[in-house]
Amino acid sequence: MLTSYRKQQLLEMLKADGKLVAKDLSARFDVSEDTIRRDLRELAQEGLLQRVHGGALPASPAIADFAGREQIRHEGKVGIGRTAAGLIQPGQTVILDGGTTAREIARHLPPQLQATVITHSPTIAIELVEHKAVEVILLGGRLFKHSVVSVGAACFEAISRIRADLFFMGVTGIHTQAGLTTGDYEEAAVKRALSNAAAETYVLASAEKWNAASPYLVLGLSEVAGVITEPDIGEAITQPYRELGLSILRG
Known part of the structure; x- marks a missing residue:
């Protein structure tokens, strides 16, 4: 699976479920937890989610100036x-x-x-x-x-x-x-x-x-x-x- 497609899937799952759990995502996408953590880290750098221990939560748009x-x-x-x-x-x-x-x-x-x-x-x-x-x-x-x-x-x-x-x-x-x-x-x-x-x-x-x-x-x-x-x-x-x-x- 292409990284870009997996990231889009992650964002859609986050919107639907309100949270992401790295361990569950690793099994679902058949990739390592390190790969999922890297995806989450890169999405967080773009301001698209907030990383937490074990996964991610939705990022707030209110963080703007x-x-x-x-x-x-x-x-x-x-x-x-x-x-x-x-x-x-x-x-x-x-x-x-x-x-x-x-x-x-x-x-x-x-x-x-x-x-x-x-x-x-x-x-x-x-x-x-x-x-x-x-x-x-x-x-x-x-x-x-x-x-x-x-x-x-x-x-x-x-x-x-x-x-x-x-x-x-x-x-x-x-x-x-x-x-x-x-x-x-x-x-x-x-x-x-x-x-x-x-x-x-x-x-x-x-x-x-x-x-x-x-x-x-x-x-x-x-x-x-x-x-x-x-x-x-x-x-x-x-x-x-x-x-x-x-x-x-x-x-």
Whole structure:
């Protein structure tokens, strides 16, 4: 079998089954596990899947930079932002992650809401400039240009002094096995620190995040209060997560 054809078969199987197991593929295609691992490695280098121990999972398209993510399913993100904004109560201190979905939360805060919003995203801070009743605290640090957020030692120092009610966290992948993941090691650590600084963490998960994985673990599914997603995400997708005890809210 030609390598190119086998790779195409692997991608079709991944789309249908949601995962690939190298040992099973070796038997199915009558090639060595080393050959399968090489195929998976090359497909991963092309960004077509995420390798994990023993096989592969679907790669998240949300790993694109900020400008690229602005083009992905904007309508669904609006609904998520509206639902998340409705969870914020007057007087609360809320952390907003960076990203295009978190920006929709800022845009949907009620005009009369009095609250404090902490963010390491200049984009989020700018969205709230005209919101007179919301106090905005912008965390500094080194600008990670891919996601337009602060990271680094100064950011961690500031986070260590925060105690918030809610954290609305963006990820690039949510998967029953891989957990909540993102595409940058340092950004994953910042998200984890922000979650530890809040009483409750809600994950913002638009359609392309489900059943996908990225290289770096942020948190396990059991470590968050729930996931906020789009209304048209089917029960076939969400049911395995509910069975693991994850609360799911629809925008």
